[in-house]
Amino acid sequence: MHGRIKVKTTAEQQETKRKEREKKLKLYNAATGKIFDKRKNKEFDEDLLTMTGEVLSQNSDLYTLWNIRKETFLHMKEIKAQEEMEKICNDELYFLESCLKGNPKSYGTWHHRCFVLDNMANPDWKRELQLCNLFLEYDERNFHCWDYRRLVVKRSKVPIEEELEFTTNKIHNNFSNFSSWHYRSKLLPLVYPDPTNPAGVKEEILLKEFEAVQNAFFTDPDDQSAWFYHRWLLGRGRKKMVINCLYASIPQNRVIVTTSQPILVGSSHQMEVFLKDVSIEGSWSNVAGNSSPYSRLWISFRFSLTCEFEAEQLFSDSDQDISFLVKLSGSECESTMAVEMSAGEMEGWTCLAEEPGSKFSHELSAATSSTLERELESIRELHDVEPNNKWTLLTLISLMKALDPLKYMQEINQYTENLQQIDPKRRLYYKDFRSRCVIENYLEAYDYNSRVVSLNNLSLTTLYHPELLVLTVTMNLSGNSLVSAMNLHWLQCLMTLNLDNNQISSTAGLGSLSQLKDLSLRNNLIEKAEDLEELSQCPSLTVLNIKGNPICNNTHVQSIVFSTIVRLESLDGTVRI
Structure with a gap:
């Protein structure tokens, strides 16, 4: 037990315990052997109930034996009179109660009690509610009993107002009763629903709840139960599923879309691209691939341009404007966003307008x-x-x-x-x-049209909200404490990246940046060529700086890196020969 000093046992005591365990094991194996034989022979009778009962009274966690008792009860229900069956069920309830006193957190016992009551003609739900009260007096945090209580309340049609009062009493007895706070959070929206929000609570009731929970954490500020309930009272807003950003590039022949929530295009949601109001076909993918099928970032490329829009027309210097429109549709949403490109423009973008300070x-x-x-x-x-x-x-x-x-x-x-x-x-x-917090404050005031992000020397340990930085062309993350570049795969327009003076040991996450041209990784923890291999997947990368990394201790570092990244033209200022 916790807090008790462990007393060493002698060799003689250990031997005695070993013999006792062996004896119990033999008895257990003999008993279960007979039980399984009777089950195999379909001998579902009172003897089988007695035999399983003897074992379960010693160890109520043997779920298979509870299933055998269920099979026995279902068999008896078909052949015995209702009055006789009712008596057997009542006896079973008393047996279960004795098992619960020995092990009040036995899944099998509580589940079997539900089964027995569901197979009784006239179950006494009032008594079951009293039983819940009794066991919650023993242990008010017994979630098995709380779950069972919810079932009893549902079956017996106890008024939810009475249950809310029950939680009030339990909380008054002990502010640290997290189960009561949690149960209360489920009952309040049912008793006092907010007409304007189906999952909410009336404003005047919320004010009373805030007062009650303040009494709790002012009494014991270190107890987390009341703080969690307070967080629930504050609630969380639900952002509507919409397109956040749309980027279109004619030279790259691709459209990039970011959404407010993760989606799976082709399954939960459909995405269509229209060029000059004509639907065009293309394939959608997310940069995470199969490792994360749902994503907020989707890229459509390899368009099948119709005969009306030959490729040379799109790249021409004609005076025609070009418009891309993306339509997102799903079971609970429909959102559209358009990009207008003037004559001669090769790319364009649109972002959802939000009030400053309200983005998060x-x-x-x-x-x-x-x-x-x-x-x-x-x-x-x-x-x-x-x-x-x-x-x-x-x-x-x-x-x-x-x-x-x-x-x-x-x-x-x-x-x-x-x-x-x-x-x-x-x-x-x-x-x-x-x-x-630092990144969110930066993004609240950020002008996305600048396409330049400066988050250097801020002691950042990770990059949050990369989905909001998709348009970024130049990024400075130097002088931080970043240990990974994984989140940077979102930055599909990125051309110049500065990661100097961090703690990065691998370039994993950068391989999908098709536009990346200039990368600086000075003074990081790159040790070997394998740590740079993913950069070989960057088709536009021509300039790389890795000075100050452990790999530079290798006298052949230039030849190694140039052979690893075949498209590279310059390494640490040295041009490929």
Whole structure:
């Protein structure tokens, strides 16, 4: 048991225990052997119930034996009178209760109890509800019992208002009862539904719930149950499925589409491309391939141009404008986006317009601004009393990001730094979280038409939201703490990339960047030619800089790299001979 000092056993005690185990094993094998023989011979009788009962009373986790008892009950149900069968079922319920007292978290026992009640003519659901109350008194966190209680409530048609009151009482007895908070979150939308939001709760009820949960975490700020419920009360907005960005390139003969949620083109959703209002055929793929069939980034290429649009017409300097339109359709969405290219333009793009500061707020909360402001004020009060409480800091950050991430940028950064000191075991998580905050703030004010991204010297540990950077042509990520380039496969328009002074040991993730021409990887952790092999898949890469990497200790590094990347023209300033 936890907290008890382990007492060493003597050799004699160990031998005694070994003999006891052997004896029990022989008895178990003999009993189960007889049970399986009777099952094989289809002898489903009272003796089989007795034999399985003797074994299950010692170990109720033997699911096969519960299945054998089920088979026996179904057989008896066909041949015995209803009154006799009712008595057998009641006896079984008492037997199950004794098993649960020995092992209250036995899956098989709880499932078998459901089976027995479903096969009774007149089950006593009221008694079952009392049984749930009893076992939840023993252990209020027994999720097996909570699951069973939900089934009993559903079958017995207990008013959900009474169940909501039950959770109130359990929470008042113990604020740390996470199961009660969770159950409450399922009941509130049913008892007090929000007419404007099917999954929501009436505003006046939410205000009372906020007050109740504040009492909980002001009483014990270190208990996570109330904080999780508070996060549920704030809710999460659901972003509509739409096309976020559309890019079209005539020389590359491809269209790139990013969506607000991951989709599978050809299955859950269909995507059509129209050129001058005429549908054209093409194949769709995502850069992740089979490893992740659902994606927010889809590329269509190898168009079958109709006779109306010969290739030379599209590349000509005529005075005709060109328009690409993409239509996304699915079971619950329909979205279109168009790109207009003037005469002589070879590429064009369109991005979804969003209000500054609102790009990520939907991911954080569905609550009104007044509610968020009020909660922020309350949590600030708690923070003044408990400045080193991680739950307080995390909630403050969440509220600030939902309200105005740019306004609270400095405070968010400071709180994230504090979390790394307060909770050092999750230091790397907080570093990634800080990277996310920094990138989101950058993107809130970013002009996508510039197509230049400068995220250098920001101590980033990973690159979040790469799907929003698809149009980027030039990117500077130097002077960070990046250990991987995997997320960069989204940057399908990228031509120049600076990854100097990071901790990258492999170029995995860069092989799909068909437009990449100039790559700098100075002062990273590239050790061998194999770490650069994926760059051989970049058809446009001509300039590479790898100075300051361990691989440069090899005197033959130039010949090795030039032979690995055959299209490369310049390495560390040296031109291929």
